[in-house]
Amino acid sequence: MLQQHFQAEIAQLPATQHQFLIGFSGGLDSTALLLLFAKLREKQPHLQLRAIHIHHGLSANADAWVTHCQQICQQVAIPLIVEQVKIEQHKGIEAGAREARYQAIRNHLLPNEMFATAHHQQDQTETFFLALKRGSGLAGLGAMQRESTVYCLPLCRPLLTFTRQMLLNYVNQAGFPWVEDESNTDSRYERNFLRHEILPRLRQRWPHFDDAVQRSAQHCFEQQQLLNELLQPEFAQHVDKAEHTFQLNDFVLLSPLKQRALLRLWLGQCGLPMPSKVQLCQLIQDVIFAKSDSQPQFQLGEHYVRRYQDKLYLTPHFADLSSLRLPIQIGETLTLPDHLGTLTLQQHAEQLHITWAHPQHTLTSLLPLTEERIEVRFRYSGKVRLSPTQANQDIKKLWQQHGVPVWLRQRIPLIFYADEFKSAVGYFNAL
Template sequence: MDLFSAFEQQVKQTTAQHYLIALSGGLDSTVLLDLFAKLRQIQPHFYLRAIHIHHGLSPNADSWAEHCQSLCNQYTIPFIIEKVQIDRKNGIEAGAREARYQAILRHIHPNEILVTAHHLNDQTETFFLALKRGSGLQGLGAMQTQSELLGMKIFRPLLSFTREQLEHYAQRENLTWIEDESNQDSRYERNFLRNEILPKLRARWTHFDRSVQRAAQHCFEQQQLINELLQETFLEHCQTPTEFQLHKFNQYSSQKQTALLRMWFSQHQWEMPTKRQLEQLLSDVVFAKQDANPQFHFGKQIIRRYQSCLYLTSDFADLTNICLEMRDTPILLPDNLGELDLKRTPQQFIFSWQQHTVALPPTDLPIQIRFGYSGKIKRHPKRPKEEMKKIWQELGVPPWQRSRIPLIFYREQFQSAVGFFKVFEDTEK
């Protein structure tokens, strides 16, 4: 079966009709674009778009974008170009990858599948990089023809073809493509493998890439089997995606504990933690003292524990000293907390935030929104004042959430924590 026929069979398995093609302008993605253009001639109902990410890392980046635009014009395929800024904190390769997928996420339509030009040689490199990191079965499973990332469906129809096959096709079809000069820089880990290590292995063992592909598939299938066997237990601990209950967790073997945590990480499509990171998570957070409120930083997320539950949260800003004057409504709250609205009637003021509402007496005093308060308040007319910390504990609100709940003040008089309680005036003499 020739490359186009095999490609057509792969596409049929997706049952999709809308595709967003990741186009760098290099050999692989140029072949991918050409194959889809030919397929559209016999499947005219297919809707194709292409996207090029301009990383700005090369002096030739502008000409690459122009080349991709020209290709798409030839094929009459709508073209998107997106310029990105790369966060180099975790290295250029990781930063470029994150910027690339975030940019694609902004443009992809809900009914589209992202198509990438990863091929068999890329699979071998991915497997070796996972091996270098000491990854388990999840990481060694490498790439699959169809997968999901950040909520996007990803399709890799060239994964079973070698770069040599793609190059032969491109030459036969008289395709033109760009060469990224950075591919020769072996300081980058993937280039080091591609340029210096893997050619020697392929020269020694002709079918080396096919063997690595089989090994990766075995790892993937074994991980799927483990997930299937643990699924019922996992659901007992993880009924809400951002929470992981720890009830009975200490009764499991360490292998079962780490497997369940990896399933949680996989559910969020995170990069798999190293063995050392998992051990740190277990010792410093999961099994920390009961009265502790520990946390574990992982990328841009934080895993926190409160009582007998792990919570996945963002790295929140400190809002305790913020005070907002509520003049116009709705008012936009800081740090992605949404809007607080106010409906005024002669009988009451109704404040709304997220799914919560609270009705308070009307006032002519200035209305302020704060996020931090310490001291005692009166929550019930017939009960004495209580410490705020005790109230939050009684309501089961984790410590990091307490300073993210809007508190309503009439000038200096605390009135309500929206969605949780009202404050009653102290009538004691």
């Protein structure tokens, strides 16, 4: 009966979805998920299954859990990936472990694979309460869905309608062991506090409490989807999906409610966690309504929202490259700092051909050959003369003419012959 229920849940996914990477901790829930997938494959041999175990290194038993998972996967003939991660504990153990875990999974997920997790009905209740504790809106209270995207990963949760007791009975009947993570009993962690100290009393008073929470979460999700649908015409007017930018034309004419809703949609589309109402109001005040000649920015997690020429941009944190001076010779390829790609200098006839291969574009410049030393820098604040018939111009004006946002101007490689500025690669050359 449980197997049929599971098959029905998998059937709700896209018909082309046949490849799954199963999150396998070795605990009860993920063991049930692994066994259900293995059994389903007997009826559907086209299914391609792999499992991944994340070794967090937080428990003295972690190595033993790896051995256990390897043995279980060998029994059910599902290949297992074991990935050991390093947790940045300054982010908090729970948040750091979650981020490290999803980064490892993202590194292994194949193009047509979907990551499958073992979240069940009681997990859904806990997620709803944690969202409630944070003061989340409809999107947060919508909790978990059967299919979603998390940390840019396509993810499915085929056990959301299963109770933990159902999974316990299934694994016991199958005769498979599982491991118990001792940290799951530590009520210092928020989820464990709910699981062991709060929710049992609510379930004792109201036996169908989890069912009710699941219905409420689904209502919230559907209301959020309806809101998104109603906002789509205006959202399309303000958002450039290719550039991930937000156009601010006529933004001031919208009601504060619609302003915040559109911004949340944009941030959600960009994969950022939802800001609080206070953060969102501060973003609107400090960035969107800042003076037109200012260079406002607002930090959201590890990203920054910046404004330039009536557009909002979302950027990561950038390293300060202003003092760098990188020598380069003709025929050499230089790896640029801070993920800016490579710069190659080649001689073509009587010219120097410069190629900047950035992860998002390739730009070129041509310069006269020189015997002077050549340097790559990222900052120049002087005058530039583009042709014999033009007057010197401040480089700031040239950046403005090319529509280059302020924060990107110190991320474009500048070519110097000795100490003389010669080129902003791909944009303009000086005499």
